[in-house]
Amino acid sequence: MLLCDIGNTSYHFLDDTKEYKEDAKNFDPATIKEKVFYICVNPQAKSLLQNLVNWIDIAAFIDKTPYYTTMGIDRIVACEYIQEGIVLDAGSAITVDLVKEGVFQGGFIYPGIRAMQACYTNISSALAYPFNFELDLGKMPKNSTDAISYGYIKTLKGEVDALAHEVYLTGGDARKFAKIFPNAVVDERLLFKSMQKIIKKAKLC
Amino acid sequence: MLLCDIGNTSYHFLDDTKEYKEDAKNFDPATIKEKVFYICVNPQAKSLLQNLVNWIDIAAFIDKTPYYTTMGIDRIVACEYIQEGIVLDAGSAITVDLVKEGVFQGGFIYPGIRAMQACYTNISSALAYPFNFELDLGKMPKNSTDAISYGYIKTLKGEVDALAHEVYLTGGDARKFAKIFPNAVVDERLLFKSMQKIIKKAKLC
Numbered sequence: 139m140l141l142c143d144i145g146n147t148s149y150h151f152l153d154d155t156k157e158y159k160e161d162a163k164n165f166d167p168a169t170i171k172e173k174v175f176y177i178c179v180n181p182q183a184k185s186l187l188q189n190l191v192n193w194i195d196i197a198a199f200i201d202k203t204p205y206y207t208t209m210g211i212d213r214i215v216a217c218e219y220i221q222e223g224i225v226l227d228a229g230s231a232i233t234v235d236l237v238k239e240g241v242f243q244g245g246f247i248y249p250g251i252r253a254m255q256a257c258y259t260n261i262s263s264a265l266a267y268p269f270n271f272e273l274d275l276g277k278m279p280k281n282s283t284d285a286i287s288y289g290y291i292k293t294l295k296g297e298v299d300a301l302a303h304e305v306y307l308t309g310g311d312a313r314k315f316a317k318i319f320p321n322a323v324v325d326e327r328l329l330f331k332s333m334q335k336i337i338k339k340a341k342l343c
Numbered sequence: 344m345l346l347c348d349i350g351n352t353s354y355h356f357l358d359d360t361k362e363y364k365e366d367a368k369n370f371d372p373a374t375i376k377e378k379v380f381y382i383c384v385n386p387q388a389k390s391l392l393q394n395l396v397n398w399i400d401i402a403a404f405i406d407k408t409p410y411y412t413t414m415g416i417d418r419i420v421a422c423e424y425i426q427e428g429i430v431l432d433a434g435s436a437i438t439v440d441l442v443k444e445g446v447f448q449g450g451f452i453y454p455g456i457r458a459m460q461a462c463y464t465n466i467s468s469a470l471a472y473p474f475n476f477e478l479d480l481g482k483m484p485k486n487s488t489d490a491i492s493y494g495y496i497k498t499l500k501g502e503v504d505a506l507a508h509e510v511y512l513t514g515g516d517a518r519k520f521a522k523i524f525p526n527a528v529v530d531e532r533l534l535f536k537s538m539q540k541i542i543k544k545a546k547l548c
Contacts, residue, residue: 146466146467179467179469181468181469206485206486206487208469208486208487209487210469230466230467231463231466231467231470232494234494236483243483244482244483244484244485245483245484245490246483246484246489246490246491246493246494246497247463247470247487247490247491247494248494248495248498249459249462249463249466249494250466253462253463253465253466254454254462256462256465257454257458257459257461257462258436258452258454258458260458260461261351261435261436261454261455261458262351262384262435262436263386264384264386264413264415265436265452277449278441278448278449278450278451278506279449279450279451280411280449281411281413282411282413282414282452284451285450285451285452286451286452288451289437289439289451289452289453289454290453292451292502293453293498293499293501293502294498296498296501296502296505297497297498297501300501301483
């Protein structure tokens with residue numbers, strides 16, 4: 139079974155057990171002839187996929203009542219997978235969603251590492267430092283690298299910790315954030331696993 | 344007395360009691376012939392000011408021992424003004440600095456409103472919403488505007504609140520953040536007041 143999670147920057151495939159990515163800007167989905175089950179948050183990709191009959195959008199097979207209209211399908215699929223906890227999906231954006239007793243409680247969106255790095259750099263060349271994921275979050279910073287790293291990482295961590303639920307880390311930067319959330323469950327294939335569960339439930343395959 | 348606080352986007356003047364701003368990209372400081380006491384974090388402006396004898400950099404008259412080398416002079420000047428508390432300076436960047444018993448304890452840097460707005464928009468056109476400063480921070484968002492607003496505002500508020508000190512709000516966006524920190528002291532002229540104090544102490548005028 140070929141699965142694809144299409145984000146803002148890439149087509150992320152899972153072919154049985156093999157994962158690979160294609161750049162969203164250059165990839166032509168018409169080059170794939172076999173059946174693909176996909177989810178997509180990328181408006182450009184959506185229009186390319188519209189007329190390809192072998193690409194099956196699994197969004198149609200999810201009850202979206204508990205969610206909100208403009209919520210990204212990747213977040214919905216992630217929430218569908220857990221019964222209780224927080225899904226932190228660290229991609230080009232970071233989404234943090236809370237699920238209690240199988241019901242979505244709400245969530246927020248924070249910039250991903252690359253976007254936030256560019257954000258600081260755009261403010262001033264004096265802030266063009268890479269983030270330090272090893273910094274001591276227990277004390278206020280006294281150097282520039284840690285001042286922006288703390289601004290990015292500690293504020294997020296504080297909010298996630300305050301939600302007081304088990305954290306499931308997924309997305310391309312999951313392992314970086316695992317340093318910040320040492321008790322989190324890291325599952326880079328959480329979305330694919332959830333897609334498989336939805337496909338099975340809907341008897342699509 | 345003419346004072347000037349030069350940031351990344353503008354020259355911010357205080358002429359006795361009258362404030363005005365000039366765009367940092369287009370303004371030529373050589374057009375001013377009277378004496379100006381200034382602070383500057385803008386590298387381009389710094390090189391323009393180097394040979395202008397009527398522009399007096401007050402940075403030289405501050406004991407910078409408690410601070411760190413690459414710390415912006417605007418943050419140092421702000422910290423010099425208070426004995427105890429947090430200075431939150433909301434400009435193109437937001438700086439949050441903690442002072443205890445007159446001594447700087449450290450601080451962090453967070454993107455300003457405009458920079459963070461652009462950051463979300465650059466991730467995806469689906470995140471191009473203005474921030475809602477009226478949102479209910481007590482519950483997890485269930486719409487896109489609040490999801491990014493919460494991501495930007497609540498994470499910052501949580502961290503500032505956790506520092507458990509009186510908050511002094513300054514900078515161009517101080518009034519917007521006053522909605523988020525209702526108990527804060529709003530003082531848009533905090534930097535100028537601190538500059539006046541430093542000038543007086545150093546007997547420059």
